[in-house]
Amino acid sequence: MGDILTIEGLTLATKRDVLVRDLSFRIAEGERFGLIGESGSGKSLTSLAITGLLPPTIRASGRITLAGQEITGAPERRLCGLRGAAVATIFQEPLTALDPLMRLGKQIALPVRRRLLREGQDAGRAAVAREVRALIDQVRLPDPDRLIRAYPHEVSGGQRQRVAIAMALACRPRLLIADEPTTALDVTTQAEIVTLLTGLVQAHGIALLFISHDLAVVGQVAERVLVLRGGEAVETGPAAKVLTAPRAPYSRDLITAARRFDTALEGRP
Numbered sequence: 391m392g393d394i395l396t397i398e399g400l401t402l403a404t405k406r407d408v409l410v411r412d413l414s415f416r417i418a419e420g421e422r423f424g425l426i427g428e429s430g431s432g433k434s435l436t437s438l439a440i441t442g443l444l445p446p447t448i449r450a451s452g453r454i455t456l457a458g459q460e461i462t463g464a465p466e467r468r469l470c471g472l473r474g475a476a477v478a479t480i481f482q483e484p485l486t487a488l489d490p491l492m493r494l495g496k497q498i499a500l501p502v503r504r505r506l507l508r509e510g511q512d513a514g515r516a517a518v519a520r521e522v523r524a525l526i527d528q529v530r531l532p533d534p535d536r537l538i539r540a541y542p543h544e545v546s547g548g549q550r551q552r553v554a555i556a557m558a559l560a561c562r563p564r565l566l567i568a569d570e571p572t573t574a575l576d577v578t579t580q581a582e583i584v585t586l587l588t589g590l591v592q593a594h595g596i597a598l599l600f601i602s603h604d605l606a607v608v609g610q611v612a613e614r615v616l617v618l619r620g621g622e623a624v625e626t627g628p629a630a631k632v633l634t635a636p637r638a639p640y641s642r643d644l645i646t647a648a649r650r651f652d653t654a655l656e657g658r659p
């Protein structure tokens with residue numbers, strides 16, 4: 391199968407600093423890819439570059455091709471066409487993606503309607519409502535009648551993240567970017583969301599770019615990973631290999647630190 395995303399020699403810089411340097415990787419259609427790195431290593435900037443949402447103060451050079459289209463230097467019109475159809479993003483804090491003053495059912499309905507129109511299908515009230523119900527079901531949200539009428543602040547953090555996943559799925563993207571999607575949640579909810587997300591992208595054949603500093607989580611999700619440090623790739627390869635037998639000293643340090651953290655949590659010496 392072909393690649394949904396290729397990044398070649400991506401460099402992101404402000405007038406003063408180089409934030410991401412000469413980064414290259416590719417994601418095949420339907421593949422689950424993990425981007426790992428400590429805070430400030432350039433993970434979110436890379437994801438913003440892919441969706442063409444970099445702040446204006448940051449210049450990009452190199453080449454990003456998404457669904458066969460060049461992103462770097464593309465006009466906003468073309469990028470708009472790609473968002474949703476080719477790529478959708480789930481963020482760390484679902485509240486940032488949700489409108490606090492709009493009922494959740496309506497928020498899910500918006501991308502559903504946009505996609506039905508895009509595909510030239512029936513986008514009438516009944517068709518949209520049916521699809522909204524189906525999505526709520528897929529992300530296993532309880533009590534759909536209440537949920538549809540609820541505002542974001544009236545449901546839990548985990549439920550808000552499920553709504554955000556439903557909105558992303560509503561677009562039927564070919565690539566889903568999840569930027570630290572579970573960091574704001576407790577450990578049990580984290581595990582549930584990760585299992586749900588992995589199952590859904592597999593079921594729909596959607597490629598996943600999963601961004602996290604949490605190696606245990608990335609190991610559960612990704613088939614291949616890239617380790618980023620200070621804006622540069624230090625290692626890339628199959629997840630099982632990089633996470634169990636890292637070659638780069640920095641990857642080894644990350645893994646040792648994660649193990650130490652796990653041990654501390656379990657209260658063992």
Ligand SMILES: Nc1ncnc2c1ncn2[C@@H]1O[C@H](COP(=O)(O)OP(=O)(O)OP(=O)(O)O)[C@@H](O)[C@H]1O
Nearest residue numbers: 404409428429430431432433434435436445447603
């Ligand atoms: N608009 C900006 N202008 C200048 N520098 C920025 C801007 N946005 C981010 N940076 C810097 O770029 C670097 C990478 O930031 P980025 O947000 O990609 O990190 P990250 O890997 O996502 O970290 P985290 O795990 O904390 O989310 C950081 O040093 C950050 O301070």
Ligand SMILES: [Mg+2]
Nearest residue numbers: 433434435569
């Ligand atoms: Mg980030």
